[in-house]
Amino acid sequence: MASLILSRSFLVLLLPLTSLFSTISISEATSSFSFTSFDKNASFQSDDIALYGDAKLVDGGASIQLTDSVNRIDGGVVYKKPIESKDTKADYFTGFSTVFSFSMTPGRGGSVGFVVFPSNGTLDHSFFEVKFDISDNFTKFRDSNVTVGIYGSTVSKKTSNLTVVNSKEDEMLLYVWITYQANTRYLDASLTKSKHYKYPKTRFSSRIDSLKDEDEFMVGVKSYSGSFNLHSWRLQAEHFSRSIHSYAVLLESKRRWEEEVEKRRREKMWGAVTCFVMTFGSIGLVFFAMMSVWAAFRRNYLAVVVVPEECGHKTKEYEKMEKVEVVTSKAEAQQGK
Numbered sequence: 312m313a314s315l316i317l318s319r320s321f322l323v324l325l326l327p328l329t330s331l332f333s334t335i336s337i338s339e340a341t342s343s344f345s346f347t348s349f350d351k352n353a354s355f356q357s358d359d360i361a362l363y364g365d366a367k368l369v370d371g372g373a374s375i376q377l378t379d380s381v382n383r384i385d386g387g388v389v390y391k392k393p394i395e396s397k398d399t400k401a402d403y404f405t406g407f408s409t410v411f412s413f414s415m416t417p418g419r420g421g422s423v424g425f426v427v428f429p430s431n432g433t434l435d436h437s438f439f440e441v442k443f444d445i446s447d448n449f450t451k452f453r454d455s456n457v458t459v460g461i462y463g464s465t466v467s468k469k470t471s472n473l474t475v476v477n478s479k480e481d482e483m484l485l486y487v488w489i490t491y492q493a494n495t496r497y498l499d500a501s502l503t504k505s506k507h508y509k510y511p512k513t514r515f516s517s518r519i520d521s522l523k524d525e526d527e528f529m530v531g532v533k534s535y536s537g538s539f540n541l542h543s544w545r546l547q548a549e550h551f552s553r554s555i556h557s558y559a560v561l562l563e564s565k566r567r568w569e570e571e572v573e574k575r576r577r578e579k580m581w582g583a584v585t586c587f588v589m590t591f592g593s594i595g596l597v598f599f600a601m602m603s604v605w606a607a608f609r610r611n612y613l614a615v616v617v618v619p620e621e622c623g624h625k626t627k628e629y630e631k632m633e634k635v636e637v638v639t640s641k642a643e644a645q646q647g648k
Contacts, residue, residue: 424440
């Protein structure tokens, strides 16, 4: 009994320690950066960020103008350090999340996006790009629609429409939220008018397989057209340790992945069952209609063709019977004589 009490006490003490070590391990294995207007200066000497194309600092370093309204040359911002995505003996790569805020010239639309490209490549040669196409009538005073799509040489093109819900907050900025889960290989993207993330009304989701065999990759924010200013950018890439104190976190991640896979499997299964039922139901209706038409045609055929023939046979037999009766009558008459 005493040993049982000691064992329970040991477990109670062990759980907080395990949680503490797990938190430390995750923090050590997580690489991130946060880039705001407070980090910018006139000379733009940054160890993390590099400007490309037409991008330049404006408003005394308060924001980065990605595309010049006059020259209209594509501009972009790149995170200088590659993100390691290869699983090692020490840890797992579990994915990344990023959010960046931008402003645009009122009444003028354009395209802005998040780019993932090889570590030895450029923004123009990407693995994939999450691109937001914003129309000229986009406004911050009501709900608006935005077209979001994923493009690239290693992915299949996919587009969708997002509803950007109006925010009560007096914000002049738009916020892009993107997450990628390495275990499910699914990427989610949304656009909001609030800096406080709330579950959006609509999201864009797509499976990305192009990173599964890559050891590392680079990321950037790019403007394709229009006039956009980048105000902040934050990215976090996560790696979980393989050691025993982070095993619970890995189990939770695996459980979520299995639930996601099971959910998608059920959706596909019910879709297949529905398609099967609808197909065979339609075939059954067509077959029933054809049989009804054939039965009606068959009845008319028997009434018009078969009955006269049968009547004809009966007439001939009746004539034969009359002839037999006449012959019999004549024979009887001769015998009487």
